[in-house]
Amino acid sequence: MEHLVRSCYKKKSGYVFARKAEDIAREYGIDRIARLASNENPEPLSPAALEAAETALKSVNRYPDEKVNVLMNALRAHYGDYHFVTGVGMDGVIETIIRTLVEPGEQVAISTPTFSFYALAAMGQGAGLVTIPREPDFSVDTKKLVKAAKTAKVTILCSPNNPTGNATPIDAVVEILEGIEGLLFLDNAYVEFSGIDYLPLMKKHENLVLGRTFSKVYSLAGLRIGYAFTPRWLPPWYQRSGTPFTVNAVSMAAAAAALPDTAHAERYIAQVKRWRKRFAADVKFPVLPSDANFVMVDVTPHTSDEMVEELARHGVVVRSCRSFSGLPDHFIRVSVGEDWENELFVKVINSL
Numbered sequence: 001m002e003h004l005v006r007s008c009y010k011k012k013s014g015y016v017f018a019r020k021a022e023d024i025a026r027e028y029g030i031d032r033i034a035r036l037a038s039n040e041n042p043e044p045l046s047p048a049a050l051e052a053a054e055t056a057l058k059s060v061n062r063y064p065d066e067k068v069n070v071l072m073n074a075l076r077a078h079y080g081d082y083h084f085v086t087g088v089g090m091d092g093v094i095e096t097i098i099r100t101l102v103e104p105g106e107q108v109a110i111s112t113p114t115f116s117f118y119a120l121a122a123m124g125q126g127a128g129l130v131t132i133p134r135e136p137d138f139s140v141d142t143k144k145l146v147k148a149a150k151t152a153k154v155t156i157l158c159s160p161n162n163p164t165g166n167a168t169p170i171d172a173v174v175e176i177l178e179g180i181e182g183l184l185f186l187d188n189a190y191v192e193f194s195g196i197d198y199l200p201l202m203k204k205h206e207n208l209v210l211g212r213t214f215s216k217v218y219s220l221a222g223l224r225i226g227y228a229f230t231p232r233w234l235p236p237w238y239q240r241s242g243t244p245f246t247v248n249a250v251s252m253a254a255a256a257a258a259l260p261d262t263a264h265a266e267r268y269i270a271q272v273k274r275w276r277k278r279f280a281a282d283v284k285f286p287v288l289p290s291d292a293n294f295v296m297v298d299v300t301p302h303t304s305d306e307m308v309e310e311l312a313r314h315g316v317v318v319r320s321c322r323s324f325s326g327l328p329d330h331f332i333r334v335s336v337g338e339d340w341e342n343e344l345f346v347k348v349i350n351s352l
């Protein structure tokens, strides 16, 4: 019966996941694996979030609040009077925004190499994809981007960018916002680790959405919850096109309680800032400058997959960048983990 499946899914491969620590542990008989492949905060969730989640769990016989009020209120208390949408991870938010705005055949523009889900989400909606390659140093040529993305319904820019780690400066983002006719979705999954604040742009630009997630600095990746700052006009239409009751009661309670625990977030942000410097100083291969909680390492003359395999053999899981289209095949992406994990990575890679 597979003839029923849409041809786009038969032509293109799906999302590429990092290798599982459990599989590597079994394969090589190692019991302690350094998990540096998925940019997660290695610290468990905030105790306040855990308590809120446990309380919410007791009422899951009822449907959750479709307005997600507990989280909306927490977001306004934390950031001020903005407009928000929420979803099943930021991935869910991206998918719903494309569904809300893009007719089949209309264009989604992306700046590559970047996070692969944008292209998959666009394809799922039957959108045409416009890809604008970054410069050799992975910065964005705004003139080139504006020209190519001018009439796209949605342009998606990741800043700080996954996997390259660099952020796009505010003035470049303004140039894009003023040059394009559609909406700019600025993926800020890693913005907490950068020194850049794009929020002031929300007051001036009707075509800007800032995507955020609880999966990284807030230690809630397993609860699948994301949100976005949006212009005023977007939320009612987003709700109309979205899946009913998308955000579950446990996730929204945990996220709302995690936001005010700034000490939890600050601990990991400090750890990231320390280790970005140490990676750059101590790793014998070139480490690209990063504004995120990971660094990209140029492992020439090895290939990405060779290096990932070799590190795995020594109990260190990192991400091969081979699946990021538009990137040469000699980069790996390494998250900042706990001290022992980062130290093990440095020791192993320097010994190869």
Ligand SMILES: *Cc1c(COP(=O)(O)O)cnc(C)c1O
Pocket: 039, 088, 089, 090, 091, 092, 115, 158, 162, 187, 189, 212, 213, 214, 215, 216, 221, 224, 225, 226
């Ligand atoms: C991790 C990540 C996200 C967020 O994913 P969730 O669906 O919220 O877990 C979004 N964009 C990028 C670039 C990411 O790396």
